[in-house]
Amino acid sequence: MPALLTLSAISKTFANGTVALGPMDLSIQEGEFVSLVGPSGCGKSTALRLIAGLIAPTGGTVQFPQGRPETGFVFQEPTLMPWADALANAMMPLRLKGVAASEAEDRAAAALKRVGLSDFLHAYPRALSGGMKMRVSIARALAAGPKLLLMDEPFAALDEFTRQALNDDLLALWAEDKLTVTFVTHSVFESAYLSTRVVMVTPRPGRIAAVIDQHPPVPRDASFRLTPEFSAYAGHISNALKQAMEGAH
Amino acid sequence: MNTVLKIAIPVGLGIAVIAAWQWAVTALAISPIVLPGPDAIARAFVSDFANLSAALWTTLRITIVAFVLAVVGGVALAVLFSQSRIIETALFPYAVILQVTPVVAIAPIVTIWVGYDNINAVLLILAWIVAFFPILANTTLGLRSADHNLIDLFRLYGASRWQILWKLRFPSALPYLLSAMKVSGGLALIGVVVAEFAAGTGTATGLAWLITLATRNLHMATAFAALVLLSILGIVIFFVLSALEWALLHRWHESAIARER
Numbered sequence: 098m099p100a101l102l103t104l105s106a107i108s109k110t111f112a113n114g115t116v117a118l119g120p121m122d123l124s125i126q127e128g129e130f131v132s133l134v135g136p137s138g139c140g141k142s143t144a145l146r147l148i149a150g151l152i153a154p155t156g157g158t159v160q161f162p163q164g165r166p167e168t169g170f171v172f173q174e175p176t177l178m179p180w181a182d183a184l185a186n187a188m189m190p191l192r193l194k195g196v197a198a199s200e201a202e203d204r205a206a207a208a209l210k211r212v213g214l215s216d217f218l219h220a221y222p223r224a225l226s227g228g229m230k231m232r233v234s235i236a237r238a239l240a241a242g243p244k245l246l247l248m249d250e251p252f253a254a255l256d257e258f259t260r261q262a263l264n265d266d267l268l269a270l271w272a273e274d275k276l277t278v279t280f281v282t283h284s285v286f287e288s289a290y291l292s293t294r295v296v297m298v299t300p301r302p303g304r305i306a307a308v309i310d311q312h313p314p315v316p317r318d319a320s321f322r323l324t325p326e327f328s329a330y331a332g333h334i335s336n337a338l339k340q341a342m343e344g345a346h
Numbered sequence: 347m348n349t350v351l352k353i354a355i356p357v358g359l360g361i362a363v364i365a366a367w368q369w370a371v372t373a374l375a376i377s378p379i380v381l382p383g384p385d386a387i388a389r390a391f392v393s394d395f396a397n398l399s400a401a402l403w404t405t406l407r408i409t410i411v412a413f414v415l416a417v418v419g420g421v422a423l424a425v426l427f428s429q430s431r432i433i434e435t436a437l438f439p440y441a442v443i444l445q446v447t448p449v450v451a452i453a454p455i456v457t458i459w460v461g462y463d464n465i466n467a468v469l470l471i472l473a474w475i476v477a478f479f480p481i482l483a484n485t486t487l488g489l490r491s492a493d494h495n496l497i498d499l500f501r502l503y504g505a506s507r508w509q510i511l512w513k514l515r516f517p518s519a520l521p522y523l524l525s526a527m528k529v530s531g532g533l534a535l536i537g538v539v540v541a542e543f544a545a546g547t548g549t550a551t552g553l554a555w556l557i558t559l560a561t562r563n564l565h566m567a568t569a570f571a572a573l574v575l576l577s578i579l580g581i582v583i584f585f586v587l588s589a590l591e592w593a594l595l596h597r598w599h600e601s602a603i604a605r606e607r
């Protein structure tokens with residue numbers, strides 16, 4: 098099966114001369130859950146923005162052999178419109194794509210229900226907790242029915258309990274919708290828990306230091322965190338990260 | 347502090363000051379030409395009602411028109427600035443020059459250009475110049491304050507420039523615009539008054555001219571009555587605009603939370 102997306106020798110140098118990324122080669126198959134792990138400033142966000150087409154690469158190409166998939170983006174901050182309630186926020190992508198208001202409303206409400214917010218359709222962001230705002234942000238990404246979900250440290254600002262709950266919910270949504278997820282994190286444990294593949298990125302410019310294939314049970318649940326398999330994954334990632342950092346110095 | 351006290355304390359102070367004023371004027375036999383007592387001012391309100399209300403209406407009308415034009419012009423120019431850096435770079439320095447030049451200094455020139463027989467247009471132009479800048483500066487800042495990640499998200503979903511402006515930049519700028527309007531509303535009134543003094547002519551018929559005329563004729567009570575009307579007008583403008591701000595923002599904006607505490 099052809100890959101969903103292929104980065105070939107992709108690199109990015111910003112106008113101010115910062116060499117942020119690359120060259121990097123990476124191919125992502127449909128249905129994968131790929132985590133990009135690396136220290137901050139190593140170009141992970143830049144990689145996601147290149148994949149989303151929000152910025153153009155300086156060198157190399159981003160290819161979608163099966164055509165550009167419907168793409169959702171989740172940032173570290175919930176990035177909601179404060180003047181709009183949860184429902185209107187989740188409707189935004191659909192409305193921009195020209196979906197009629199009533200259909201957009203139904204689909205956005207359904208997406209909010211899936212993330213457990215059916216009682217908060219008309220709550221404004223300021224009335225929601227950090228975890229709930231992030232759920233709205235995920236619902237917004239899901240409402241448009243994405244095939245590819247790009248997530249940039251989405252749970253980094255949340256407390257550990259909320260983060261674990263959202264990790265489990267994300268895994269369930271990934272399995273149900275057969276999503277392809279590219280997930281940026283600097284948490285070793287999070288990447289060990291979520292991913293089918295972990296890509297280690299070196300500090301500036303971002304290059305791939307190691308790729309770790311994982312074969313976690315599907316479906317997974319919280320008990321997976323207690324298994325020796327999980328500990329082995331985490332240890333593996335941790336060592337690879339250490340090596341990548343040493344190599345960079 | 348509870349709401350009752352918040353109102354009762356300043357009102358109580360006001361009554362005490364008026365009472366002391368009345369007492370001082372009577373006990374010390376101060377001439378009404380120097381300082382009329384509250385009773386004399388109140389009588390002036392009744393006896394000069396026709397003049398006062400006509401002057402109030404003139405000042406109010408010009409203030410409102412100048413303010414509305416300042417909002418329309420300021421927002422329109424800010425939108426233009428947000429769409430083109432070149433236009434902003436070219437025009438912004440001139441907006442600043444217009445802002446920093448004292449209106450009193452421009453008033454005689456504008457009066458000559460526009461003409462004494464069009465004095466209301468003169469007042470309108472001068473008040474507009476004073477009220478315009480805060481709207482322009484704040485709205486420009488507000489339009490630019492839109493969350494960059496949200497802009498990216500809008501782009502990802504194929505939003506047009508117009509959709510980004512209308513559905514994202516404009517709501518982001520609204521709190522900035524509304525707070526600028528509170529400043530500008532007061533400035534428009536000040537602009538009209540200053541312009542009227544500066545133009546210094548009998549063809550102007552607002553409250554400032556009434557004050558000029560009354561003091562020349564030593565009708566101090568009438569001058570004070572006009573002054574009271576000006577203060578009330580300023581307060582009303584501020585409260586109306588604050589109410590508008592509250593109506594538009596209280597459901598979602600952080601500033602409204604602080605007020606609830």
Ligand SMILES: Nc1ncnc2c1ncn2[C@@H]1O[C@H](COP(=O)(O)OP(=O)(O)O)[C@@H](O)[C@H]1O
Pocket residue numbers: 111112113115116117136137138139140141142143144301
């Ligand atoms: N728009 C930009 N202009 C200039 N430099 C940038 C820009 N965006 C990111 N950078 C720089 O590129 C490097 C990589 O940034 P980023 O991709 O955000 O890293 P990460 O997400 O891994 O923390 C950093 O040094 C950052 O300062």
Ligand SMILES: [Mg+2]
Pocket residue numbers: 138141142143249
């Ligand atoms: Mg980042």
